[in-house]
Amino acid sequence: MRNDIIRYALTLSVIALLSALLMAFVYGLTKPAIDEARRQDFLIGLNAVLPEYDNSPDLDAIIIDNQSVYVAKKGGAIVGYAAVGHSPKGYGGTVSVIVGALADSTISGVVVVKHTETPGLGDRIITAAFLSIFEGSHISREYAVKADGGHVDQFSGATISPRAVCDAVNTANALLVKGLEYEY
Amino acid sequence: MNIKNFTDGLIKNNAVFKQMLGLCPALAVTTTMLNGIAMGLATTAVLAGSNVVISALKSVIPNKVRIPAYIVVIATLVTMVDLLMNAYLHDLHKVLGLFIPLIVVNCIVLGRAESFASKNGIFASLLDGLGNGIGFTLGLAILAAVREILGSGTILGVSLSTPPIIVFILPPGAFLALGFLMAGYNRLFKGEI
Numbered sequence: 001m002r003n004d005i006i007r008y009a010l011t012l013s014v015i016a017l018l019s020a021l022l023m024a025f026v027y028g029l030t031k032p033a034i035d036e037a038r039r040q041d042f043l044i045g046l047n048a049v050l051p052e053y054d055n056s057p058d059l060d061a062i063i064i065d066n067q068s069v070y071v072a073k074k075g076g077a078i079v080g081y082a083a084v085g086h087s088p089k090g091y092g093g094t095v096s097v098i099v100g101a102l103a104d105s106t107i108s109g110v111v112v113v114k115h116t117e118t119p120g121l122g123d124r125i126i127t128a129a130f131l132s133i134f135e136g137s138h139i140s141r142e143y144a145v146k147a148d149g150g151h152v153d154q155f156s157g158a159t160i161s162p163r164a165v166c167d168a169v170n171t172a173n174a175l176l177v178k179g180l181e182y183e184y
Numbered sequence: 185m186n187i188k189n190f191t192d193g194l195i196k197n198n199a200v201f202k203q204m205l206g207l208c209p210a211l212a213v214t215t216t217m218l219n220g221i222a223m224g225l226a227t228t229a230v231l232a233g234s235n236v237v238i239s240a241l242k243s244v245i246p247n248k249v250r251i252p253a254y255i256v257v258i259a260t261l262v263t264m265v266d267l268l269m270n271a272y273l274h275d276l277h278k279v280l281g282l283f284i285p286l287i288v289v290n291c292i293v294l295g296r297a298e299s300f301a302s303k304n305g306i307f308a309s310l311l312d313g314l315g316n317g318i319g320f321t322l323g324l325a326i327l328a329a330v331r332e333i334l335g336s337g338t339i340l341g342v343s344l345s346t347p348p349i350i351v352f353i354l355p356p357g358a359f360l361a362l363g364f365l366m367a368g369y370n371r372l373f374k375g376e377i
Contacts, residue, residue, distance in 0.1 A: 008249045015241075015253050019260035026264045033271035041274075119215065119353050 049100025049109035050080045062182050069179030078103055081179050085172025090164040092116035099172035101139050110134045110169055122161030139173040189308045193315030200323030201369040205291040210324055211358040213283050217340050220328025222276050224321025226265055230287050233261045235301040235313030242302050254297045262287045330361045
């Protein structure tokens with residue numbers, strides 16, 4: 001009986017050990033490719049909100065309150081800033097946006113990089129038609145949907161998703177305001 | 185070692201419509217046909233792999249600890265598929281990412297391990313895994329096609345310019361579509377299997 005238990009434990013341990021080794025091997029093998037793919041995803045988001053640049057904003061970041069403000073430069077001169085904002089207030093979970101700003105503190109673009117809103121209803125927050133309302137306004141402005149007394153359009157049947165976008169944009173903007181004040 | 189090991193899983197003993205296993209991913213990811221097929225293929229890879237490994241280890245694994253041993257084997261394979269997909273099929277992984285780890289608890293994988301691989305040879309288990317996996321893919325593809333056509337008015341991303349019925353890409357539509365498809369399956373194959 002005791003021998004049996006030891007045999008069970010040993011068999012399971014050996015299987016677990018082999019599994020761990022195999023997983024560690026595959027993890028090491030795929031890590032560079034996964035990191036690069038994630039970086040490309042992020043750069044696509046940055047490209048969408050920033051004016052044309054020739055540096056790597058994801059590496060050229062200012063750290064404020066442990067969060068990054070990404071700085072876009074062209075020919076050595078700063079052309080724009082970008083920051084990520086999250087809001088837990090989405091209908092299906094967290095909504096994450098990247099907000100880009102020009103050096104004159106106006107928003108150059110907003111993209112939603114992650115969301116789990118309802119397909120066909122709340123997921124209209126990713127459309128350019130909705131997001132363009134943010135463009136050109138000042139980053140110190142507080143955004144809210146019309147239902148909350150703001151000026152951002154909600155959609156019929158979906159107020160919560162646009163509200164989450166406003167919240168996420170406000171978070172990113174707060175960071176951008178600090179980023180633009182940052183002295184090198 | 186028999187071709188029936190492979191063909192049984194396709195239609196006669198189809199994972200979705202007959203065994204009714206793995207319904208969680210079948211309902212959750214079948215919003216577009218591409219997602220359905222991709223999820224099916226990922227599951228097929230895990231199923232074939234786990235069947236082979238478990239069949240090879242069946243004389244080593246003591247009966248009393250077989251379930252935890254199977255789960256460790258399955259979880260390892262799923263993690264590997266997850267990592268490889270994230271690295272080399274990144275766009276697809278962004279859509280399916282959430283559901284890939286759940287293949288571990290997909291009843292088909294453990295079901296085939298317990299009812300087939302632990303009693304049969306390696307090659308027969310490989311065929312069984314592939315057959316059941318492709319049958320599962322088939323089930324997902326059909327369900328996803330119905331939901332995509334009705335719910336988005338597209339098929340494989342190509343617009344059919346039909347008005348979308350949004351409920352079909354939402355969870356209730358998944359249950360509705362699956363129910364009707366299962367009724368159709370039973371009607372078609374009643375008495376013959």
